[in-house]
Amino acid sequence: MKRLIVGQSGGPTSVINGSLAGVYVEAKKQGFDKVYGMLNGIEGLLEERIIDLDDYLGTDENLELLKRTPSSFLGTCRFKLGKVEDHEDNYKKIFEILDKHEIDSFIYIGGNDSMDTIESLSDYAIEHKKHQNFIGVPKTIDNDLPITDHCPGFGSACKYIATALREVINDNMCYGDTKKTVAIVEIMGRHAGWLTAAAALAKDETCPGVDAIYLPEMAFDLDEFVRNVGELLEKKSNIVIAVSEGIRTSDNKYVCELLDTNLMTDSFGHKELLGCADALSRFLRDKLGVKTRPITLSILQRAGAHLASKTDLDEAVKCGSLGAKLAYKGKTGKMVIMERVSTVPYKVKYRVFDDIHKIANVEKKIPLEWIDVDNNYVKKELIDYIRPLIKGDVKQIYKNGLPQYLIMK
C-alpha cells in the first residue's frame, strides 16, 4: 500500500487545480493506492483535516470541471512552519499524522513559502530518519520562483491582464480628443514586475497598447511620474498606464506611504498595499486637472479561469504529473521545474531540480536588461518571453451562460 497526500498553499491561481488534477491522475497511474488531499494546506493537516480524493475526482467529468475551477479546490493557507528549534511540536505532529494514515509521499503545490515548507519537512525527515518524501510543484501568478523558466498560473494571469487592458484601452479612448483621460491600472506583484510587464502584450495592430509601465524593479519618483504623464498627454489625449502594486521609491517607500494611505501587514510580514492606482489617480487629477480613473484588477487576475491560457493549464497539469512520478520514486526535497528549450516554436522540458534550498525564499525579479527604464516600458526580450505563455483557450463547460466549477460540498 503506497499513499500520497497533496496540498495547495499560498495565493490561488486559475490553474492550480490543473496541477492537482495532474497529481491525482498520475499518482493513481503510478500505483499509489490512496491519494489524499489535505484541506487548507499544512494548517489543515495539523488538524488532521484530510479527504480521500477518490470521493471527488473519480469521474472524468469532475476532473475536467476541476481543471476549469479557479482558486484552490482543497483550500489554502499561509501557514509558516518556522524553524524546527522554535516549532518542533508542529513538525512532530505532522509526522505523527502522516504515520497514522500510513502516508509515504507529500506533494505541496505552491510558491516561495510553500517550497520553504517542503525544504523544512524534507530536511526534518532526513535528519530524523522518517521514510516520507516531499516534493514541490510550482505555482504562482507572480512568476517569482527561481530556476524554473516560469511558473504555472503566470500565463493565465498574463492572458487575463492583457485581455482586460485591451478592453480598458478601448474604453478609455471613447472620448477621443474631446477629453483628456488617464486610466491607471494596478496589477499584482509585490516585488517582481512580471505580471505588470504582461500589460505590454495588449499592443498589436488592433490595439494601441498601454502608454507606460511602472515596475517594482525601477525606482519610482512621484514628480517624474507626473512629468512623464504630462508629456504623454501632450502627444495624445487618452493614456493608459500599468502600475505594479509594489512600485516604490529609491528609499523604499510605497506610493501609498508617500500619499499617506493606510497600510496593514499580513502574517508573513508582507505589507498589504492599498490603493496605489487610487492614490496616483487622485494625485494626477489634482496636479494635471485631467479625468483620471483607477482600475484595480485585484483577485480577478488570479481567479479569471474563464480566460485561462491553454498553454498554462496544460503545463500546470504536467507539472503535477511529474510531481507524482517523483513522489512515487521516493525523491525528496525537490521541485518540478520547466526549462524552455525554444521560444519560437515554443517548447519546454519538464525537469526535476535537485536542491530546493536554492528555490525556497528566493525571489526572481525581471532582469534589468529587459526593462526600458528611459521610456517606462519593457523590452522586446521580455514580451517575447511572455507571449507564448498566453496562447490557446480553454473551452469552458457552460450552463445557463456561466462557466461551471467543481466545488467541495
Add this chain to the structure above:
Amino acid sequence: MKRLIVGQSGGPTSVINGSLAGVYVEAKKQGFDKVYGMLNGIEGLLEERIIDLDDYLGTDENLELLKRTPSSFLGTCRFKLGKVEDHEDNYKKIFEILDKHEIDSFIYIGGNDSMDTIESLSDYAIEHKKHQNFIGVPKTIDNDLPITDHCPGFGSACKYIATALREVINDNMCYGDTKKTVAIVEIMGRHAGWLTAAAALAKDETCPGVDAIYLPEMAFDLDEFVRNVGELLEKKSNIVIAVSEGIRTSDNKYVCELLDTNLMTDSFGHKELLGCADALSRFLRDKLGVKTRPITLSILQRAGAHLASKTDLDEAVKCGSLGAKLAYKGKTGKMVIMERVSTVPYKVKYRVFDDIHKIANVEKKIPLEWIDVDNNYVKKELIDYIRPLIKGDVKQIYKNGLPQYLIMK
C-alpha cells in the same frame, strides 16, 4: 440619394458596436446611398467630424470584428444639447451641417441623455420644418430606460458580473474556516440596481453565490450593514457582498459621503462616486476585525466584450437594424424597443415606441416587489427576468491568444 448619419453617445458597452453594425448593414440594404458616422456623437458633429462608414465597414471580416469590439467605435460624448432657447446656435449648426452633407436621417445609439438629444432635435426639425428625421436606438448597461423590456448592453454586463462574482466567490473561499473573509464587490448603477442584482445569477449548484446584495432602491444604513455582515459571519466564514456604487441612506447620503471620501461632479451634475467598496471594506475591518477586500469591477463590466452574451449581441444588432428601417421610412422622434413575449422559452419582439418624450430622462428602477428587503437579496422574479439575457457565448476572433478588434486608424 438618401443619406444617413449614425452616432454613439454616453457610456460605452460591450455590444454598442453591434448596434452600429446593425444600423450600417440594414441602412445599405434599405437603400441609403451613404451611411456616415459622426465622431464623438453630436460634440463631433458640431465640428463636422464625419466619416464615411464604407471606408471601415465594407468587408464582412471588419463587420465581424466590429461586433466583438468593446467601447464605442465612433467615439462617444456626454454633450447635453440643452434647451433651444438657451442654445439655438448649436441646433442651427447641427442642421446646417446635416443640410450641407445632404443627410436625411439621424440615428443615435445611446441611453437617457441620448434620447433627450433625439427628442430635442426631432422637435426642432418639426417646428422648423426641416426634412431630417431622428431615431433612437437604446443602449445602456444600466438597463434604466423605460418602456423597453431591457436595453442592449445590459445582458453582457450581467454576464460579466455573474462570471466575475463566481470567480471571486471561489477565490474568497480558499481559506475556508481558517480565516474569516469578507469580499465587497462594487458594481455600477447610480440610481438603478439592475446590474448589482445580476450578482444573484452567480449562484447555482456549482457556486454558493453571493451572501447579500445592496441596491440603491433600498435605503442603506451603515449600522445595520455591519450588524448584517456580523450575523452572516456567525453562520459561515467566507462572505461575498455585492453593493451598488449608488447605495445611499434614507436621507440621500452616499456611503462615501458618510465615510468622508472625496466626491466629484461630472458635466451632467451626476456625482462621481468613489470607492464605496473601499470605504465599506475599511469600515467593516475596523468594526469586525476580519479580513476584508474591496473589489471594484469598474469599466471592466461595461467593456468585457470577451464575455459578451450572444443573446445580448444579437439583440443589439437587431435594434440597430430596426433603427435603420425606421430611419428609411422617415419616422422621427421614435425609439426602438424590445417587448418580452415570453421568458420560458425566451422570446422578444422588436418594436417602435412612438413617443420619445416618455423615454428621455425617465429612469426605470427595479420594482420594489422584486426586492427581498428583509434578507438584502433579490426575488426569483428578478433573477428569472435577467437569466435569459446572459445566455450564449460570442466566439471571439483570436490572434496570439488575444481577442481582436476593429479600431479607427
